[in-house]
Amino acid sequence: MSPAPLTVFYSPAYVVEGRMETVTKAKLVAELIASGQAGDVRLQAPKLATRKELERIHDPEHVRSTFEDTGAFLEVGPWSQPLLNSILASTGGMRDAVKEALRSGRSGSLSSGLHHARRRAGNGFCQFNGLALAALEALKQVKTVGILDLDAHAGGGTFDILGADPRVFLADITVNSFDSWEPTDPARHFYYEVSEPRSYLGHVEDALHFLEPVEFLIYNAGMDTYEKAGGLKGLTKDIIRKRERLVVEWARRRKIPHLFALAGGYKWGGLSLAQIAELHLETVQAFARP
Ligand SMILES: [Zn+2]
Numbered sequence: 562m563s564p565a566p567l568t569v570f571y572s573p574a575y576v577v578e579g580r581m582e583t584v585t586k587a588k589l590v591a592e593l594i595a596s597g598q599a600g601d602v603r604l605q606a607p608k609l610a611t612r613k614e615l616e617r618i619h620d621p622e623h624v625r626s627t628f629e630d631t632g633a634f635l636e637v638g639p640w641s642q643p644l645l646n647s648i649l650a651s652t653g654g655m656r657d658a659v660k661e662a663l664r665s666g667r668s669g670s671l672s673s674g675l676h677h678a679r680r681r682a683g684n685g686f687c688q689f690n691g692l693a694l695a696a697l698e699a700l701k702q703v704k705t706v707g708i709l710d711l712d713a714h715a716g717g718g719t720f721d722i723l724g725a726d727p728r729v730f731l732a733d734i735t736v737n738s739f740d741s742w743e744p745t746d747p748a749r750h751f752y753y754e755v756s757e758p759r760s761y762l763g764h765v766e767d768a769l770h771f772l773e774p775v776e777f778l779i780y781n782a783g784m785d786t787y788e789k790a791g792g793l794k795g796l797t798k799d800i801i802r803k804r805e806r807l808v809v810e811w812a813r814r815r816k817i818p819h820l821f822a823l824a825g826g827y828k829w830g831g832l833s834l835a836q837i838a839e840l841h842l843e844t845v846q847a848f849a850r851p
Contacts (some may be wrong), residue, residue, distance in 0.1 A: 656693065
């Protein structure tokens with residue numbers, strides 16, 4: 562019997578044309594998936610995140626202003642209804658990816674712009690923290706959750722929201738000091754900034770080892786670590802590919818539900834949006850492998 566296809570959450574609502582990569586690249590990744598290039602993957606539209614669930618992770622005033630202050634500048638551009646819907650779809654995709662991973666063992670969402678968002682405000686192109694929402698959703702069913710953040714930048718927003726929650730383990734490996742945070746509990750907080758590309762995968766293995774106690778894995782699969790996407794010089798596509806396999810094989814070996822979000826990946830290093838989408842496809846392929 563062949564295994565069930567991987568379900569990945571995405572809908573055209575994720576996309577606002579003409580804006581930055583955070584709200585445009587998912588469309589290209591979805592097209593690659595639809596053309597069969599990621600393997601046996603099924604795309605599914607999520608339900609939008611609601612105000613009520615966003616207030617579980619954010620200050621109600623931040624949620625209110627995002628919904629109602631139509632003259633405001635959101636993290637990914639000036640307020641518009643399509644932009645708000647994009648944020649709500651992408652955040653809701655994380656919640657639905659949790660439900661799917663709890664059901665079938667694995668899933669993903671083509672969501673970006675999550676981990677810098679703090680409890681009281683957006684930050685660094687992230688309006689709401691879908692990783693934090695996903696963790697609380699998973700904690701309805703499991704006792705411990707790990708968030709593995711391998712974006713180039715640190716998840717200071719995730720730490721702000723969940724750093725004090727004893728059920729949440731945070732492992733964050735960066736190649737850049739933006740949004741860095743100080744671990745306050747060595748049993749649950751793992752943080753390392755890599756400057757030597759040859760040691761990168763070793764640190765990823767250390768982070769996975771650190772996450773051994775968790776019953777559920779949320780993986781923020783940033784591609785802005787790649788040398789040609791503005792990341793660390795010497796951090797090649799081959800290293801990224803091996804990284805994705807390491808993470809997936811670890812979660813499968815441990816038989817814990819696991820899911821991914823796209824996270825960072827920008828044209829800063831000179832790549833086209835299509836090349837960024839191909840990088841993100843590496844994650845989807847690793848998750849979809851039978
Ligand atoms: Zn980043």
